[in-house]
Amino acid sequence: xxxxxxxxxxxxxxxxxxxxxxxxxxxxxxxxxxxxxxxxxxxxxxxxxxxxxxxxxxxxxxxxxxxxxxxxxxxxxxxxxxxxxxxxxxxxxxxxxxxxxxxxxxxxxxxxxxxxxxxxxxxxxxxxxxxxxxxxxxxxxxxxxxxxxxxxxxxxxxxxxxxxxxxxxxxxxxxxxxxxxxxxxxxxxxxxxxxxxxxxxxxxxxxxxxxxxxxxxxxxxxxxxxxxxxxxxxxxxxxxxxxxxxxxxxxxxxxxxxxxxxxxxxxxxxxxxxxxxxxxxxxxxxxxxxxxxxxxxxxxxxxxxxxxxxxxxxxxxxxxxxxxxxxxxxxxxxxxxxxxxxxxxxxxxxxxxxxxxxxxxxxxxxxxxxxxxxxxxxxxxxxxxxxxxxxxx
Amino acid sequence: xxxxxxxxxxxxxxxxxxxxxxxxxxxxxxxxxxxxxxxxxxxxxxxxxxxxxxxxxxxxxxxxxxxxxxxxxxxxxxxxxxxxxxxxxxxxxxxxxxxxxxxxxxxxxxxxxxxxxxxxxxxxxxxxxxxxxxxxxxxxxxxxxxxxxxxxxxxxxxxxxxxxxxxxxxxxxxxxxxxxxxxxxxxxxxxxxxxxxxxxxxxxxxxxxxxxxxxxxxxxxxxxxxxxxxxxxxxxxxxxxxxxxxxxxxxxxxxxxxxxxxxxxxxxxxxxxxxxxxxxxxxxxxxxxxxxxxxxxxxxxxxxxxxxxxxxxxxxxxxxxxxxxxxxxxxxxxxxxxxxxxxxxxxxxxxxxxxxxxxxxxxxxxxxxxxxxxxxxxxxxxxxxxxxxxxxx
Numbered sequence: 001x002x003x004x005x006x007x008x009x010x011x012x013x014x015x016x017x018x019x020x021x022x023x024x025x026x027x028x029x030x031x032x033x034x035x036x037x038x039x040x041x042x043x044x045x046x047x048x049x050x051x052x053x054x055x056x057x058x059x060x061x062x063x064x065x066x067x068x069x070x071x072x073x074x075x076x077x078x079x080x081x082x083x084x085x086x087x088x089x090x091x092x093x094x095x096x097x098x099x100x101x102x103x104x105x106x107x108x109x110x111x112x113x114x115x116x117x118x119x120x121x122x123x124x125x126x127x128x129x130x131x132x133x134x135x136x137x138x139x140x141x142x143x144x145x146x147x148x149x150x151x152x153x154x155x156x157x158x159x160x161x162x163x164x165x166x167x168x169x170x171x172x173x174x175x176x177x178x179x180x181x182x183x184x185x186x187x188x189x190x191x192x193x194x195x196x197x198x199x200x201x202x203x204x205x206x207x208x209x210x211x212x213x214x215x216x217x218x219x220x221x222x223x224x225x226x227x228x229x230x231x232x233x234x235x236x237x238x239x240x241x242x243x244x245x246x247x248x249x250x251x252x253x254x255x256x257x258x259x260x261x262x263x264x265x266x267x268x269x270x271x272x273x274x275x276x277x278x279x280x281x282x283x284x285x286x287x288x289x290x291x292x293x294x295x296x297x298x299x300x301x302x303x304x305x306x307x308x309x310x311x312x313x314x315x316x317x318x319x320x321x322x323x324x325x326x327x328x329x330x331x332x333x334x335x336x337x338x339x340x341x342x343x344x345x346x347x348x349x350x351x352x353x354x355x356x357x358x359x360x361x362x363x364x365x366x367x368x369x370x371x372x373x374x375x376x377x378x379x380x381x382x383x384x385x386x387x388x389x390x391x392x393x
Numbered sequence: 394x395x396x397x398x399x400x401x402x403x404x405x406x407x408x409x410x411x412x413x414x415x416x417x418x419x420x421x422x423x424x425x426x427x428x429x430x431x432x433x434x435x436x437x438x439x440x441x442x443x444x445x446x447x448x449x450x451x452x453x454x455x456x457x458x459x460x461x462x463x464x465x466x467x468x469x470x471x472x473x474x475x476x477x478x479x480x481x482x483x484x485x486x487x488x489x490x491x492x493x494x495x496x497x498x499x500x501x502x503x504x505x506x507x508x509x510x511x512x513x514x515x516x517x518x519x520x521x522x523x524x525x526x527x528x529x530x531x532x533x534x535x536x537x538x539x540x541x542x543x544x545x546x547x548x549x550x551x552x553x554x555x556x557x558x559x560x561x562x563x564x565x566x567x568x569x570x571x572x573x574x575x576x577x578x579x580x581x582x583x584x585x586x587x588x589x590x591x592x593x594x595x596x597x598x599x600x601x602x603x604x605x606x607x608x609x610x611x612x613x614x615x616x617x618x619x620x621x622x623x624x625x626x627x628x629x630x631x632x633x634x635x636x637x638x639x640x641x642x643x644x645x646x647x648x649x650x651x652x653x654x655x656x657x658x659x660x661x662x663x664x665x666x667x668x669x670x671x672x673x674x675x676x677x678x679x680x681x682x683x684x685x686x687x688x689x690x691x692x693x694x695x696x697x698x699x700x701x702x703x704x705x706x707x708x709x710x711x712x713x714x715x716x717x718x719x720x721x722x723x724x725x726x727x728x729x730x731x732x733x734x735x736x737x738x739x740x741x742x743x744x745x746x747x748x749x750x751x752x753x754x755x756x757x758x759x760x761x762x763x764x765x766x767x768x769x770x771x772x773x774x775x776x777x778x779x780x781x782x783x784x785x786x
Contacts, residue, residue, distance in 0.1 A: 016450045022486075025451050045451045045487045047774070051444035052489075056768075057409045058418050058438045085596075092593065092622070093415075093671075094438045095648050096445075096489040200485065203478075229485070231651035234658075255488050258624035265627075266659060278486075375449075380771040381440070 001033035001115070003072045006104060007390035008053065010046040011373040013335050020139060020166040020199065023305045023329065023336035028365060029103035030390075031111050033074050038111025039365055041309050042103030043277030049100035050377060052091070054387040061092040065100060077123055080108050080283060098255045098280035105281025106312045106361065113360030119315070120361050124286045126319025129355035131348055132326030133161055135195060137304060139331070140167030144176075144183035151187020154330070158351045161325060162188050165197025165225065170208070178215040185219040193325070195249070197225040204232035209239050216246045223271050225249040230259060236267030249273055252302035257284040257291075264295055273327070275302040276313045285316035292323070299323045306336040307344050311356055311363040314345070318355040326353050335373045341366030367392045394426035394508070396465045399497060400783035401446065403439040404766040406728050413532060413559040413592065416698045416722065416729035421758060422496035423783075424504050426467050431504025432758055434702050435496030436670030442493035443770060445484070447780040454485040458493060470516055473501050473676060491648045491673035498674025499705045499754060506753030512708070513754050517679045519712025522748035524741055525719030526554055528588060530697060532724070533560030537569075537576035544580020547723070551744045554718060555581050558590025558618065563601070571608040578612040586718070588642070590618040597625035602632050609639045616664050618642040623652060629660030642666055645695035650677040650684075657688055666720070668695040669706045678709035685716070692716045699729040700737050704749055704756040707738070711748040719746050728766045734759030760785045 012025035027046040031038045042049055057063045068090045072083050084105065091097030109120045121129055136154040141147040147164060154162040164184045169177055185194050196216060202208035209227040216224055224246050228235045230253040240248045247270030254260040255278060263269050272292050276285045292299040299320060301313035310329065317323050329336070340363055346354045356362025371392045379387040405418035420439040424431045435442055450456045461483045465476050477498060484490030502513045514522055529547040534540040540557060547555040557577045562570055578587050589609060595601035602620040609617055617639050621628045623646040633641045640663030647653040648671060656662050665685050669678045685692040692713060694706035703722065710716050722729070733756055739747045749755025764785045772780040 012449065016452070018450070018453050018456075020453045022452050022455075025449075043486075045445070045448050045455050047448035047772070048441060048444045048487055048489055051441045052438070055438050055440035056405065056418075057411070059409070059415050060411050060413045062415075062438050063411075093436075093646070094441055094489070095492040096441055096487070099488040229651075231649055231655075233651070233655065253486070256624055258622075258626070262624075262626065262655060262659075266655075376773075376775050378771075378773040379440070380769075382769050 001036065001074050003031060003033050003070055003074055005032045006066065006069060008050055009392070010050065010375040010377055010389060011335055011339070011370050012375050013333055013373065021331065021333065023332040026306060026336065026339065027103055029107045031104065031107040033111060036111050036115045038107040038109070038114060038360060039308065040103040040106030040110060040312065041277050041306060042100060043275050043305060043309065044099045047377065048096055050387060051379070052094060052096045052100040054379065056381060056386070061089065062094055063090040065091060065097070069104060074108060074112065077112065080105065083108070084280070084283065099278055102277045102279065102281045105283065106276060109282045110360035117359050119355070119357055119359060120282060121315045121318035121355060124282060124315060129318035130321045131352035131354055132314065133324045134159065134326050134328035134351065134353045135161035135163050135193065136330045137163045137165070137327050140164045140169045140180055142168060144179040147180045148183040148187040151184045155187065155189050155192060161193035161195065163195035163197055163327070166199040170198045170201035170212070174211045177212055181215045181219050181221065194219060194221045195223050195225065196221050198227045200226045200229045202227050204228050204235040206235050206238045210242065213243055213246060217244055221246050223247045223249040225273070226252070230254060230263060233262055233266040236263065236269060240268040247271055249300070252278070254279050256280060257287045260288045261291060264291060264297060269297065271298045271300050273300045273302040274316065276316065277309050282312065282315055289317045289320060293320065300325050301327050303327050304329050306332065307340045308361065308363045308365060311345050312361045314353070314355045315361060328353060335370065338369040339365050341369050394429065394467050396424060396426050396463055396467055398425045399423070399459065399462060401443055402785070403443065403768040403770055403782060404728055404732070404763050405768050406726055406766065414724065414726065416725040419699060419729065419732065420496055422500045424497065424500040426504060429504050429508045431500040431502070431507060431753060432701065433496040433499030433503060433705065434670050434699060435493060436668050436698060436702065437492045440770065441489055443780060444772070445487060445489045445493040447772065449774060449779070454482065455487055456483040458484060458490070462497060467501060467505065470505065473498065476501070477673070477676065492671055495670045495672065495674045498676065499669060502675045503753035510752050512748070512750055512752060513675060514708045514711035514748060517675060517708060522711035523714045524745035524747055525707065526717045527719050527721035527744065527746045528552065528554035528556050528586065529723045530556045530558070530720050533557045533562045533573055535561060537572040540573045541576040541580040544577045548580065548582050548585060554586035554588065556588035556590055556720070559592040563591045563594035563605070567604045570605055574608045574612050574614065587612060587614045588616050588618065589614050591620045593619045593622045595620050597621050597628040599628050599631045603635065606636055606639060610637055614639050616640045616642040618666070619645070623647060623656060626655055626659040629656060629662060633661040640664055642693070645671070647672050649673060650680045653681045654684060657684060657690060662690065664691045664693050666693045666695040667709065669709065670702050675705065675708050682710045682713060686713065693718050694720050696720050697722050699725065700733045701754065701756045701758060704738050705754045707746070707748045708754060721746060728763065731762040731766070732758050734762050
């Protein structure tokens with residue numbers, strides 16, 4: 001097969017709010033090759049990645065991605081590997097490259113899976129998929145009382161694990177943060193797996209993170225996620241050395257296998273969280289999963305958007321029986337819900353998440369349902385329209 | 394002062410060639426505040442960074458840069474620091490952020506320097522500037538004979554140091570690479586400082602780099618630059634352990650202080666090469682220079698474009714007397730030459746480069762001269778023109 005077309009569908013709510021909810025917009029990618037279709041999604045600022053796709057060449061290591069991808073042969077996983085190497089070389093000097101490519105790469109796996117009638121996780125090398133325990137991913141409330149309610153709601157909905165993140169956490173006093181963490185634990189109950197996400201709030205300041213550890217230890221939190229930005233390896237290492245029973249989690253911002261590897265090797269994290277829509281797709285995510293196994297730490301998906309993103313993010317660790325936690329977005333926007341026509345990744349009687357057994361990434365977008373959210377983009381350079389967004393009929 | 398306006402001028406040659414020459418286009422940035430003007434340049438794919446500047450918000454950590462920058466107070470260096478922190482938080486989930494911000498940040502230093510009538514290096518904390526020994530930066534020839542001619546030309550032009558990079562190096566046999574390196578040494582003469590740039594050609598494959606070391610040692614090369622991509626820290630460390638008299642150089646791709654720090658701490662490089670137009674501007678570059686001093690390694694600028702980029706890139710290590718090498722672009726395009734109306738960073742009787750003592754970054758663009766290269770960009774999302782490029786009158 002040859003890649004005949006790549007279409008980006010930029011979807012967005014009519015009003016984007018200034019909150020940490022990544023499901024307010026989406027960059028959906030469709031690839032066609034010899035009549036076959038594949039779908040993927042990049043977790044990115046859509047217009048920046050569209051520009052990365054179509055921009056005029058700057059020099060030999062700074063080319064538009066479409067020149068590298070269109071027309072490529074795509075018959076088996078080795079082709080995806082070859083195309084990835086070419087994209088990274090041609091886009092070496094554009095920081096956005098892997099970020100943009102993620103959705104394209106996922107769509108290639110989806111297309112190959114549909115063609116070969118295999119779920120993507122099999123193409124990645126796993127024989128079977130194991131159920132995952134979803135954790136409800138939610139924002140901290142504005143008050144401890146709201147956080148408590150969130151915890152109760154997660155428990156009432158049957159979640160055995162919940163993550164609280166962003167919001168006021170880390171921005172007020174140690175005592176206020178403590179109240180939020182204890183409220184979360186109270187709402188979730190003593191049995192639930194409690195996870196806390198600081199959302200990089202302390203940047204690289206270990207002294208800000210350290211006094212928060214006691215409350216996390218006392219409430220038996222499983223992990224402290226992203227106390228720092230993902231590049232602050234020394235800070236991760238220093239807090240990991242004193243965090244006791246609370247493991248460090250990080251990696252969602254990784255834009256390459258290497259960034260995740262550095263957090264594992266030099267940051268001493270215990271959970272590596274990978275967003276397939278940022279790191280460059282399924283293959284680098286699988287590479288991280290293999291590395292996590294080799295290093296004795298745990299792989300977890302990062303997903304805060306759609307069910308398509310969730311299904312893609314499950315594939316790279318589907319076959320790892322003992323890597324059981326799975327981020328499950330519970331506050332997705334109406335648009336994110338519409339993207340799959342309300343369909344969700346399947347769950348079993350225990351509430352565990354099942355990796356879809358359908359070919360490819362196993363979820364399909366409902367283009368008609370998201371048509372109202374489609375953004376019409378046109379980019380002109382001099383007298384030429386270099387980009388016009390695809391339409392939905 | 395308040396930042397009143399930020400204009401991007403996207404300049405490009407009529408034909409961009411598929412070669413490693415970054416001076417074929419440019420993203421020039423102009424900032425105004427209370428009647429003062431400052432100039433900077435990002436070394437980026439211009440359209441991608443323009444999109445990063447103006448895109449619709451995705452969520453709270455993925456905002457358009459213009460919303461964060463416009464209207465900010467800019468009275469002293471602490472304001473630049475504060476604005477940088479805000480830009481990085483608001484653009485956390487866009488990989489392109491630091492890359493785009495570089496030109497804006499440089500323009501802020503230039504504006505402050507002009508306002509305060511101080512060269513930027515003084516605002517960065519240096520008392521005085523020391524001359525730098527320029528090395529001629531050129532591509533390897535297609536044949537060893539062409540490489541030899543390049544070396545001779547550099548010597549004839551008075552260069553005491555030269556760097557040969559990219560082209561065929563690393564793509565053919567070990568013997569062919571050896572011939573090129575010996576030809577470079579022959580052309581340059583026994584006294585010249587010989588530098589070799591592999592341009593990331595071996596990605597992360599130490600076994601490809603290792604057999605090239607002998608020729609570099611025999612020709613007394615000072616450094617081997619970028620045998621691998623900047624994130625392949627383990628590969629850098631492994632080759633540094635066996636490279637003997639040849640030091641490793643890298644860091645030009647660093648898009649943050651941290652990436653450079655990791656190459657120093659974990660990659661064991663001996664020379665850290667920083668492009669102010671990529672790493673996010675002058676302040677993170679100065680932070681790397683301070684770190685290099687603390688770690689006993691050498692800071693070098695990376696510059697392969699214009700004299701404005703060169704002058705900016707000198708500021709962060711202007712005051713380091715013993716960090717003497719300076720990359721000096723000798724194959725810049727006609728557009729890059731026109732950008733400063735043919736003016737260059739000054740040199741003394743020895744041919745050494747002098748950091749300009751004029752206020753700010755000390756070089757001024759000639760807008761009239763580059764008007765023929767100005768690219769007209771328009772971006773529409775739905776019915777709104779969200780970006781229209783500035784004109785030159």
